Amino acid sequence: MSGYLITGAAMGLGQALTRQLVAAGHEVILLDKEFKALNALYDELDSDLVALYPMDLLGADVNDYQKLQDVLAENYGALDGVFLNAAILPAFTPIEHFDFMQWYEVLHTNLNANFHLTQMTLPILNKAESGKLVAITDENIKLAPAYYGAYGVAKAGLEQLMRTVAEENRDRSAEIYVAKLKTFATDTRGRLFPGENPATLPKPSDMASHLLDIVLHGLNAELVKKL
Numbered sequence: 001m002s003g004y005l006i007t008g009a010a011m012g013l014g015q016a017l018t019r020q021l022v023a024a025g026h027e028v029i030l031l032d033k034e035f036k037a038l039n040a041l042y043d044e045l046d047s048d049l050v051a052l053y054p055m056d057l058l059g060a061d062v063n064d065y066q067k068l069q070d071v072l073a074e075n076y077g078a079l080d081g082v083f084l085n086a087a088i089l090p091a092f093t094p095i096e097h098f099d100f101m102q103w104y105e106v107l108h109t110n111l112n113a114n115f116h117l118t119q120m121t122l123p124i125l126n127k128a129e130s131g132k133l134v135a136i137t138d139e140n141i142k143l144a145p146a147y148y149g150a151y152g153v154a155k156a157g158l159e160q161l162m163r164t165v166a167e168e169n170r171d172r173s174a175e176i177y178v179a180k181l182k183t184f185a186t187d188t189r190g191r192l193f194p195g196e197n198p199a200t201l202p203k204p205s206d207m208a209s210h211l212l213d214i215v216l217h218g219l220n221a222e223l224v225k226k227l
Helices: 011-024 033-046 062-076 100-125 151-166 187-192 202-216
Strands: 002-007 027-034 050-054 078-084 132-138 175-181 224-227
Touching: 002 011, 002 062, 011 027, 011 033, 011 202, 027 033, 033 050, 050 062, 062 100, 078 100, 078 202, 100 132, 100 151, 100 175, 132 151, 132 202, 151 175, 175 202
Parallel strands: 002 027, 002 078, 027 050, 078 132, 132 175
Antiparallel strands: 175 224
16 A cells, blocks of 8 residues: 655645645545644545644644655555645745744744654655655745745755755665645635736646656646656
8 A cells, every 4th residue: 555645735725735635546645733724624525545643843743754755665565656845935024024933833833844844754665666845845935036035945945855865775666755845725825815816826836746756757847847
């Protein structure tokens, strides 16, 4: 048995990836801190292909990640893919005024947690014929870096982390991807840009389709790259 682990799976892009992978007949493991939203999605999908793994990346420690690795290894043996999607995007704030506690929280969730997830899932990904490790980043932090604060720093660090992992695993089966996604409609973006019409933006389902076409089916794209 094998499957795909998706972090931040309860809403937005994670939920869209879940729906499309399940529709294509893939096993999925949904990791999120929002247990109520996870349960609602599980009930709606009503599929034996779905497993839930409630976990708060901000509060998790090394033992929690080790437990996750043990559960995945015992129940799946190999992983077809891991989507590092979960992230915190706080209000836009200049560095001079950025709250230091929020800085640590964002860096921990958006970067440190992904280090732990990568470290714990790589051995299981490498047991698959071509396990995919996909880090979700954001094109906007390069196009307009001002005010992205800890979010921008963490996403840039995540990209560098993936480049390091790719170089270190050239002779193994895992494939490493960085997905620098363009702007699309999410609840978080709606809160940060209340005057923006979400109907003018791509939907999470559009982005999920685009991402899966590249990662699963080998299509080419400018902003989603295999390293």
